[in-house]
Amino acid sequence: MPTSPRTSLGRVLDDFGPTLLDLVHGRPQPAGDIGGVVIHDPRDEAAYPSHAIVLGVAVYGLREIAGLLRDLGAHGAAALVVRGPVERDESLAEASAASGVALITLTPGASWSQLTALLRMLLTEGDVGEAGVQTLGGVPSGDLFAVANAVATLLDAPITIEDRRSRILAFSGRQDEADQARVATILARRVPDGYLRILEGRGVFGELYRSDRPVHIAPAAVDEGEAAIPRVAVAVRAGDEFLGSVWAAVREPLTPDREQAFQDAAKLVALHLLRHRAGADAQNRLRADLVSTVLEGGAGAADALDRLGLVREPTVVMALGLSGQSGDHAQVAAERERLTSALGIHLDAVQPRSALALLGDVAYAIVPVPADPAAGRERAAQIAGNFMDRAGQRARAVIGIGSVAGEPSALGRSRTSADRTLRVLLSGRTHRRVASIDDVYIDSLLLELRDLVAVHGDEPAGPVSRLTAYDARHGSHLVETLRAWLDAFGDIPAASAHVFVHPNTFRYRIRRVAEVAEVDLQDPSVRFALMLRLSLA
Template identity: 80%
Template sequence: MNPRTSLARVLKDFSPALLDLVEGSPGPEDEVGGVVIHDPGDEIAYPPRAIVLGVGVYGAKDTARLLREVGGHGAAALVVRGPVERGEALSAASAESGVALVSLTQGASWSQLTQLLRTLLTEGDVGDAGVETLGGVPSGDLFALANAVATLLDAPITIEDRRQRILAFSGRQDEADQSRVATILARQVPDAYLRILESRGVFSELYRSDRPVHIAPATIEEGETAIPRVAVAVRAGDEFLGSVWAAIDGPLTPDREQAFQDAAKLVALHLLRHRAGTDAQNRLRADLVSTVLEGGAGAVDALDRLGLVKEPTLVMAMGLTGAGGDHAERAAERQRLTSALGIHLNAVQPRSALALLGDVAYAIVPVASDPVAGQERAVRIAGNFVERAGKRSPVVIGIGSVATDPAAIGPSRTRADRALRVLLSGQDGRRVASIADVYIDALLLDLRDLAAVQGDELLGPVARLAAYDARHRAHLIETLRAWLDAFGDITAASSSVFVHPNTFRYRIRRAAEVAQVDLQDPSVRFALMLQLRLMPSAGPASLA
């Protein structure tokens, strides 16, 4: 975790626009390890020093109880919807648990707060060997940059992308007007305010000008107060990257206007570094996941850099069914679903590590140490994702075994691959399965591989039936397979192949004669079932 990300810094960046400290006194050394949404009906994996979002938690009694509960998991802070009335019960619970109590401003979105917190907490998260600075501000740290520009201009600042979405904002947003507060809460400039700016030609001027653009006050609702804005475009050469907006009480002096223009160039460097850093972190994360899965000398170090070396994990393997379609389209679909799985895991198991390696997306997921409970939770997580992806989505996910130490992650990946292979074969229509669920099917596929390597051909009774069918088109193998699958029930077996029962009885007698076997013998039936399972669906010439 980025050492700059402390609870004190979170409160500094997000107060008072979003968050207010109610109880506790976090210091700059109190690092935050992640964000967790409290759900009383689900098993939650708590990262160390987590910020817990108490969605739907109200009242001093429930809040105090939850403070003590999350304190037992080592949480750093509990966030509940404001306003919160201070009292002895909450003070005592906060002091006893060591968990700070924070209130979320009314009207603010929990989902937006989650995104903002995770954006802040993951800056420089993977493999950060040192903090590079640009203009005296940590490289890519947009919130620190916004505060630096705000100090320069003595005004609250927002940094926005090309679609007027908020990338970062400074403190002192309470000094601005309602439109700015609504922008911060939604992390997006309100549509009504955008329409006003567009009608005034503000964006056209912003796109073509290198100088700061002054905007007269604009109100959305009658009776609302507003203050002026000044905005400057952020460019890298000819590319428009976004803009910086300041809410000001009066016109900027020439010196401050020049400083604002110069600051936009620094913001451009940070945005480019932020974008490049995100790509580099994704590549680094993929390399670390690959190193862990392959094992070897560097696996433990890679797992440590992913923050997963001290807890049980398992491997998920996601693939796409079917082989048709354009290669580029399938590659794009694979990348889209990998990104979607990453978002899903980030919401339910925030410390999961995901990477697309070849045609398979692998996720290393922290789970409970109990193998059964760990696999069951992983199956539920994967099942929820597949359900959200929709019935038309070609995604399937295999679940490996729980690895209680780094050396067991390799076998977990192997078992996830085996489960995925069964799902990709489409034998029973499942879309999610652990290796325990499909072990026999996986074992049969392994036997088929072994037969292919050894060059085995059909021998004995099944070979005789295949040869007879090839000469006479008698469908004896199809008849025998249906009879065995139906446990000898003539009515059910004949119905499955759409043949009259009398005709089916004749065929099964003929199959026994041609194969030269006694179908009443259990050992013979087992041998026939196994060899038929190993037969390829494309043709009966060999076992491969």
């Protein structure tokens, strides 16, 4: 993962600690680029970029942590993050010093996915754009965390920058000086619902939308007896567009000079938000173009893989789509983007060497897997299944898994099989939410046969058409009878029970089926042809 020159471990700790991260052992140098973020998996041989931050999601105990520190030293890692609290121990101090790897703890209550998303945002700042660091108001362009810290210095108060939905885009240091509601906001990366209801009930947001001046908010405690301090907020606009807001937790009212500085800072924040949004849009377009080139599987696939930073190893294509896409188009698009972002965070955590892009209505992921086809499909199904479990039953997403591609030129075939699988899942022919082409191969063939019939413009004819016409004229149920009989492999009691008629009545109907359709139901080839025709109907 490419990073900007200013993203060092010291910068990470300055921005995220002590609200999220706490340095236990080690002395991170202020310089030195972070090479990426890796999730430690004891069962997987990870590829460690130079100077990586390693997340020890399931690493516990002094002995296990000390052993991992020593192992990571051989890979040139910068830091190991484990779940706090961790006692300061001599063995950990020695392991950290010997390996040169800093030991950091993640605050209880903060999730690994939140930390991964924040690190990803911080490490990718400045990746898109012209060479060299551009500045706006003396702050690196688009660097929202640096902007938050600059505003915090002006106001002598902890700052958050929020979008229009009260989600945290960036925050300054010194958040531990604020109240519990602010700490909960940082941990969840959005303003808590209880606090939002209080603000809405007071009409704070209406005043914020209408005014260009800072809005003063009295202390608001979500729980009885909870300490709270006042807020000052100012809207961030670009022309008539409301981009978000900046919030300061202040114990004393702002002086007139600081209030004016806060209002002026909102204009600078607007420029950075626009630059940040433009950079994100450009980066998404670039990634989408590269992923599209890779999925074509042509001569440019290998070069596009290199530019995506993917290791040349066996990969598989996953295709994510939304089932039941009726309703408001904007809501469907927002849901698709939300699930794509969630899948990106999931892949960052479990398989960080993946690439993901939303192309049209489908999100495609290129995921490294074991070379053995069976093992590769199993690994891909496991990753996709875990994501769907976390997304929950309310998510309307389905994921089709393609074939394992041993080389870049084979990724085109993997995408094709992923698309075929996704089509079956979206057609409703199965209740699966995750499947590979092997799981739905027959259904895929039937859909393609139906397309072929439509292309040729074949008119319905033959035995099934005669039965359909007879049912329409006489109000009978011969097609239903034939389908039940074929599904039951000729078992009269089972087939008659399925359609709720007496077995003798069913036998009579089957004889009429043979007479009207003019077929011999004892002929296996005839039965196969009838089953195929009914499946295509």
